[in-house]
Amino acid sequence: MSFIRNILNSRSQEDGNFFIQLKDILGFKPKSTAIYMTAFTHRSMNIKDDKGNPINYERLEFVGDAILGSVIAAYLFQKVPHGDEGYLTKMRSKVVSREHLNKLGEELGLINFVESKIPTSNFGNNIHGNLFEALVGAIYLDRGYRFCEKFVYKRVINPHVDIEALEGKVISYKGLLIEWCQKEKNTFNYEVYEDTGKDELKHFSVKLSINEKVVAKARATSKKKAEEKASKRAFFAFQKQITNHG
Known part of the structure; x- marks a missing residue:
């Protein structure tokens, strides 16, 4: 992680507010800002570690997608005891739909943290949801599952998940x-x-x-x-x- 920190250190020097803004979004103090910097690094930066592996948010996005899905699944399992597997699967899909994740990422202004050689105006709307998933992945690697769970409850479940409203929502x-x-x-x-x-x-x-x-x-x-x-x-x-x- 120190290698990544050295590569991305210039950003923390240029933006001294990164840590403070990040802490406000997370609701807790991050242990390592390096992993969060990776969560906002676009592949166009073409940064690699000492083994030649790319450093960008895409792998964190993969992890975040899985963690987010598991937190939502556990919540629905407890909240809706009468729901069968098909019902729970549909409800989870509605919570983590691309449209919803894009709105969450946009609300938090995550695109403002992106380091990219491509103008952010050229990105499609899905960049917001991708960054949100990458952020969840970074939280998991930095602080573990429990902190991810708290973050998802704070930013997703408590303000946005209404079971009755979701039942009537069409995702496709x-x-x-x-x-x-x-x-x-x-x-x-x-x-x-x-x-x-x-x-x-x-x-x-x-x-x-x-x-x-x-x-x-x-x-x-x-x-x-x-x-x-x-x-x-x-x-x-x-x-x-x-x-x-x-």
């Missing part, structure tokens, strides 16, 4: 629509079609057909987003049928 309209179609034996098809428009960024246009009839269209900056957008529109068009058979 596409998944919900496909599930309904399969139950009702309806055929469905997502088709990408040409629609360049006047946008500077490339957009994907999608037609959603159910039983060979186009029921929704949508445009977005990725095929996945366009499909989800079209699915959401179709969901509200068929909401009564879907809800009655949910």
Whole structure:
């Protein structure tokens, strides 16, 4: 860890408030700021340790994802004793959805700590959630599971987890629509079609057909987003049928 500290030490000298700001976010005093610096280091910095291994937040993101999932799973297990495995899995997915993690990372302003050779304005929205997961991973390596648990309760569970609200939250309209179609034996098809428009960024246009009839269209900056957008529109068009058979 001393090697990483030496490599990243220039940042702590340039930003003397890093430790203070970090402590405010964590709610406790970190033992080693080096691991947290790694949690905010983008791969574009191309920093490596003495064995040639890359130093950036991606591996911490992997650890944080696992720890965050385990804390949420344990909470739901205790909080909802009647919930079966399928229910608990869906509820955990809603809490740790990419959309929710992005909001958490954005609320904490984690992007302000990022060290990168790429302007932060060029990052997609997922950078916020990635940094949040990396931060959880850094907490685990620095202070252990119990401190991670306290942090997740403080920043995620206590202010944001409402069981009743989560039960009604849809995390994937596409998944919900496909599930309904399969139950009702309806055929469905997502088709990408040409629609360049006047946008500077490339957009994907999608037609959603159910039983060979186009029921929704949508445009977005990725095929996945366009499909989800079209699915959401179709969901509200068929909401009564879907809800009655949910």
